Amino acid sequence: MEQIQDKAIGLLGLARKAGKLQTGEESVAGLLLQKRARLTVLARDAGSAVARKARSLAEGTRQRVLEIPYDKQTLGAALGKQSVSVAAFADVSMALAFAKALPAGTAPEELLEDLERRVARVRAKRKQN
Numbered sequence: 001m002e003q004i005q006d007k008a009i010g011l012l013g014l015a016r017k018a019g020k021l022q023t024g025e026e027s028v029a030g031l032l033l034q035k036r037a038r039l040t041v042l043a044r045d046a047g048s049a050v051a052r053k054a055r056s057l058a059e060g061t062r063q064r065v066l067e068i069p070y071d072k073q074t075l076g077a078a079l080g081k082q083s084v085s086v087a088a089f090a091d092v093s094m095a096l097a098f099a100k101a102l103p104a105g106t107a108p109e110e111l112l113e114d115l116e117r118r119v120a121r122v123r124a125k126r127k128q129n
Contacts, residue, residue: 039092
C-alpha cells in the first residue's frame with residue numbers, strides 16, 4: 001500500500017493520540033447521539049449503510065459529515081488500524097485544522113466558515129474564564 005504523508009493524515013493520528021477522535025461505527029454513533037461530534041469524516045469507499053447512518057444521526061443537528069478523498073486502508077494506517085471507514089472529531093479546533101489541511105475543494109467553504117465561527121466562540125469563552 002502506498003504511504004501517503006500529508007498534513008491531514010498526520011492530524012488524524014495526532015487527534016487520535018490526544019483522545020479527540022473516535023473511530024468505528026459504534027463509537028462515532030455514540031458521539032453523534034451525544035451531539036459531541038464536531039466533524040464526522042467518511043472514507044471515500046465507506047459502505048453506504050455506514051454513510052447513511054452517520055448522515056441520519058447528524059441530520060437536524062449542527063454536526064457535519066464530510067466524505068474525504070482517502071480510502072479505508074489509508075485512514076486505518078494513519079490511525080494504527082487495518083481499516084477505518086468513519087471517524088469523528090470531538091474537538092472543534094482539530095476538526096478545523098483537519099478540514100483546512102484537506103486537498104483543495106474537499107471541504108466546502110460553508111463548512112470551513114462554520115468551524116471557524118465555532119473555534120472563535122470556544123476561544124472567546126476560554127478568555128472569559
